[in-house]
Amino acid sequence: xxxxxxxxxxxxxxxxxxxxxxxxxxxxxxxxxxxxxxxxxxxxxxxxxxxxxxxxxxxxxxxxxxxxxxxxxxxxxxxxxxxxxxxxxxxxxxxxxxxxxxxxxxxxxxxxxxxxxxxxxxxxxxxxxxxxxxxxxxxxxxxxxxxxxxxxxxxxxxxxxxxxxxxxxxxxxxxxxxxxxxxxxxxxxxxxxxxxxxxxxxxxxxxxxxxxxxxxxxxxxxxxxxxxxxxxxxxxxxxxxxxxxxxxxxx
Ligand code: NAP
Numbered sequence: 001x002x003x004x005x006x007x008x009x010x011x012x013x014x015x016x017x018x019x020x021x022x023x024x025x026x027x028x029x030x031x032x033x034x035x036x037x038x039x040x041x042x043x044x045x046x047x048x049x050x051x052x053x054x055x056x057x058x059x060x061x062x063x064x065x066x067x068x069x070x071x072x073x074x075x076x077x078x079x080x081x082x083x084x085x086x087x088x089x090x091x092x093x094x095x096x097x098x099x100x101x102x103x104x105x106x107x108x109x110x111x112x113x114x115x116x117x118x119x120x121x122x123x124x125x126x127x128x129x130x131x132x133x134x135x136x137x138x139x140x141x142x143x144x145x146x147x148x149x150x151x152x153x154x155x156x157x158x159x160x161x162x163x164x165x166x167x168x169x170x171x172x173x174x175x176x177x178x179x180x181x182x183x184x185x186x187x188x189x190x191x192x193x194x195x196x197x198x199x200x201x202x203x204x205x206x207x208x209x210x211x212x213x214x215x216x217x218x219x220x221x222x223x224x225x226x227x228x229x230x231x232x233x234x235x236x237x238x239x240x241x242x243x244x245x246x247x248x249x250x251x
Contacts, residue, residue: 004230007032010085011229012077014038014068014125015095017051019192020142023218024092024225029058031226033090036064036081040095068095068121069113078128087134090229093122093141093164098194100153111156118160119167126171126182136179138229141168142221143184143240145248161186165240172238181237183228188244189215211246 006028016025017039029035035058039051048063055061064080066073081088096118099110122141129139146154147161165184172182189195189206195215207214224243227233242248 002031003232004031004226006090006229009033009089010036010081010087011090011092012036012038012064012081012088012125013092013094014066014121015040016054016092017047018054019194020187020190020218020221021092021094022050022054023222024094025054025061026058027222027226028090028092028229029061033060034085035061036077037061038064038066038068038077038095040067041065068093068124069116071124074121074124074128078132082132088129088132089134089137091125091129091133091137091139092225092229093125093139095121096142096144096160096194098157100157101155102153103155106155114156115160115163118157119163122164122167126167129171129180130175133175133178133180136234137181138233139171139175139180139182140225140228141182141184143168143186145186145188145242145244148186148240148242148248148250168240169238176237179234181228181233183233183236183238184240185221185224185228186240186242186244186248187216187221188242188247190221191215191217209247210244214245216243216245 011028011033013025015021016037025035037051037054039047066077143164144161146158150158168184
């Protein structure tokens, strides 16, 4: 049997219409889980279309609409999972947004919207998970090296991701009695749509600062996530796994 076998497990991946979330959804399903592919339902239906493509590429999956910044949406998602599947075994709190601006120019709205999706979204999912995730479940949240180091222009994003690390530690303690593990992954620079708009010279400059000499790929985050969701990771909780090519080596 594969050490990553997730047969019979029910998994929810937030923000899974593309990027890292889509990759994680595909990998969880390839290892036996039935995956709920969460997407943010935009009026034009673009995200739904992308999420449908992700569902079709999975072995076993279904669509799950919802905005993680809205309590009612998160409650409805978990209610649906409870009713249809009897509970959740794996929660991947992945949804995130980036709206960089220097501290002097950042508006309240730019600050609050990023905090509300990146940190508030994880909080809402974790709160729902206290009853919605079954015993021996696995929870993984996407933090960022930005949350550990604080990058220029990220007075909203960096604290949102630093907050995710603290929140993971709180949830790890509170959910431990039900043998649910809660961990964070802190990616470094990963090539996705979120980072595609960065100027090539910035990409080259940052890559040169990474000890392993390059940006990471979605697969690097997917493999780390699979490990934390696997039976072999049962004794790891409250941990922050750095997946950044050595860019940040703090604890
Ligand atoms: P991405 O390509 O921009 O994907 C983010 C996903 O989250 C999209 O599917 C997006 O949907 C969804 N989303 C945004 N707001 C949402 C909401 N309110 N409710 C539900 N879904 C929502 O980003 P990514 O690069 O794959 O990043 C995934 C996670 O890793 C994020 O939390 C990010 O902060 C973190 N991370 C990424 C990097 C990197 O270098 N790429 C580094 C460190 C950490 P839409 O299509 O509606 O936007």
